[in-house]
Amino acid sequence: MSDATSAWICGAWEHPTRHAPDKSVAQLHAECALGALADAGLTLADVDGYFCAGDVPGGTPLVMADYLNLRLRWLDGTEMGGCSYIALVGHAAAAIAAGKCSVALITLAGRPRSTGQSVGVQPRRLDPDRPEAGFDSAARWTIAPMYGMAAQRHMHEHGTTSEQLAWVKVAASQHAQHNPHAFLRKPVTVDEVLASGVVADPLHKMDCCVITDGGGALVVTSTAVARRLKRPMVKVLGCGETAYTNHGGRVDLTRTGAEASGRLAFAQAGLAPRDIQYASVYDNFTIMVILQLEDLGFCAKGQGGPFVADGNLIAGRGQLPWNTDGGGLCNNHPQNRGGVTKVIEAVRQLRGEAHPAVQVPGCRLALAAGPGLVLGGGHAHSTLILSREG
Amino acid sequence: MTHDFTTDPYVLQQPEARPFWEAAARGELLGKACEDCGELHWYPRAVCPFCGSARTVWRALSGRGTVYACSTLRRADPPYTVAYVQLDEGPTLLTNLVDMPESAMRIGAPVRVVFRPADEGRLAPKFTAAD
Numbered sequence: 001m002s003d004a005t006s007a008w009i010c011g012a013w014e015h016p017t018r019h020a021p022d023k024s025v026a027q028l029h030a031e032c033a034l035g036a037l038a039d040a041g042l043t044l045a046d047v048d049g050y051f052c053a054g055d056v057p058g059g060t061p062l063v064m065a066d067y068l069n070l071r072l073r074w075l076d077g078t079e080m081g082g083c084s085y086i087a088l089v090g091h092a093a094a095a096i097a098a099g100k101c102s103v104a105l106i107t108l109a110g111r112p113r114s115t116g117q118s119v120g121v122q123p124r125r126l127d128p129d130r131p132e133a134g135f136d137s138a139a140r141w142t143i144a145p146m147y148g149m150a151a152q153r154h155m156h157e158h159g160t161t162s163e164q165l166a167w168v169k170v171a172a173s174q175h176a177q178h179n180p181h182a183f184l185r186k187p188v189t190v191d192e193v194l195a196s197g198v199v200a201d202p203l204h205k206m207d208c209c210v211i212t213d214g215g216g217a218l219v220v221t222s223t224a225v226a227r228r229l230k231r232p233m234v235k236v237l238g239c240g241e242t243a244y245t246n247h248g249g250r251v252d253l254t255r256t257g258a259e260a261s262g263r264l265a266f267a268q269a270g271l272a273p274r275d276i277q278y279a280s281v282y283d284n285f286t287i288m289v290i291l292q293l294e295d296l297g298f299c300a301k302g303q304g305g306p307f308v309a310d311g312n313l314i315a316g317r318g319q320l321p322w323n324t325d326g327g328g329l330c331n332n333h334p335q336n337r338g339g340v341t342k343v344i345e346a347v348r349q350l351r352g353e354a355h356p357a358v359q360v361p362g363c364r365l366a367l368a369a370g371p372g373l374v375l376g377g378g379h380a381h382s383t384l385i386l387s388r389e390g
Numbered sequence: 391m392t393h394d395f396t397t398d399p400y401v402l403q404q405p406e407a408r409p410f411w412e413a414a415a416r417g418e419l420l421g422k423a424c425e426d427c428g429e430l431h432w433y434p435r436a437v438c439p440f441c442g443s444a445r446t447v448w449r450a451l452s453g454r455g456t457v458y459a460c461s462t463l464r465r466a467d468p469p470y471t472v473a474y475v476q477l478d479e480g481p482t483l484l485t486n487l488v489d490m491p492e493s494a495m496r497i498g499a500p501v502r503v504v505f506r507p508a509d510e511g512r513l514a515p516k517f518t519a520a521d
Contacts, residue, residue: 138512
């Protein structure tokens with residue numbers, strides 16, 4: 001992208017709440033919007049593009065556009081599950097490049113903790129209009145065993161161990177101890193993960209992410225707007241998105257859409273995995289981090305277990321500083337969706353605004369990646385590559 | 391024993407899959423194959439996901455396969471096992487393993503279809519240890 005058509009992340013804000021029983025979902029979206037705009041040095045009156053996904057009240061951008069009285073010339077309500085907010089940065093960049101908007105607001109919010117959802121272990125009632133629903137819902141599948149099967153399969157094919165999975169949680173907990181807003185701040189050991197009880201074989205309780213209320217928002221702008229603002233310049237270098245389905249019954253639970261979305265993002269950025277200094281990679285379950293790191297090219301397929309072991313994802317210690325906010329495993333997983341917090345921590349790293357204990361020195365190239373909806377049930381995936389300029 | 395699916399929304403709202411549920415009620419497992427490319431797909435649909443042809447036909451399946459992956463949800467009361475089973479004919483489907491010892495629930499285990507009622511009434515395919 002030339003500068004004339006470039007897009008920049010100028011506002012990034014994570015709601016500090018993890019439990020919000022006295023707030024509405026719309027209010028949380030609004031607070032996130034205001035937080036990200038204030039971070040950028042902008043106001044609601046500056047917003048001319050609004051981007052949201054399925055968590056928004058009413059399932060359409062119109063409801064929050066009305067609540068916030070936005071004056072819009074571009075709306076995007078693409079629902080791709082938890083990766084929507086990563087993909088929507090790419091959509092915003094495309095809209096800005098096409099001259100369709102110049103200040104794009106992206107919001108996510110929800111309160112599954114207050115409403116008592118146990119999304120990992122309660123069967124979902126699928127919409128009967130979904131053509132697969134009659135077949136799949138009869139199995140009373142829930143989130144946890146779907147990822148349990150992926151872990152079992154990866155162990156079977158590649159020799160991955162529960163200890164290696166546990167190292168992912170250990171790294172997240174090492175980072176979360178420095179985050180005052182993190183839902184779980186206590187560092188844990190591999191042995192503690194293995195002793196935390198099995199939820200769905202072979203996944204333990206500590207292989208699973210937290211359930212939190214809250215949200216976050218991003219502001220993506222044109223070059224002209226970004227230059228007027230006083231924030232560090234974070235450029236959108238590359239974005240990729242894809243759908244990874246069950247391919248007509250040819251199921252492979254050891255691969256994810258990260259292969260395709262990562263390839264697209266790296267190609268657009270003109271970079272390779274070895275160039276990346278910090279990576280936010282979605283972590284609803286520890287196994288998902290291993291699968292994506294392989295598919296993104298940080299290690300060979302099947303080598304994700306050894307790659308994450310022995311603290312290799314811990315900032316200041318390992319080869320790939322990862323999820324330095326504590327991720328979904330320890331910090332925050334608002335509305336059961338990880339996308340927005342992944343982008344926010346990548347922006348913090350590029351601005352030099354991460355906690356000093358986890359800040360990557362001189363961080364200039366970062367990646368944010370994640371899936372949406374359910375591995376094994378068909379998922380979307382998006383990868384974003386960002387740079388610090390100036 | 392009769393199983394009534396006339397009030398089951400997962401049957402009523404999917405006319406294209408109705409022959410599957412009628413066969414399941416008789417204890418038969420059907421799949422959809424394409425008359426143009428010859429491929430069998432899962433879940434059954436009116437349009438072939440491999441070549442785009444609308445000439446798909448129902449085909450009786452053996453009901454035999456092997457466990458591709460399985461995971462027991464320990465948090466449920468009682469616990470139950472979600473599985474992907476690869477049919478001998480090729481496609482892999484999401485299902486449960488039932489009426490078999492936990493020690494036999496492993497990748498590669500041979501299994502055969504049995505039908506059990508879903509919450510809404512239709513008889514759905516599950517799998518148990520093959521002899």
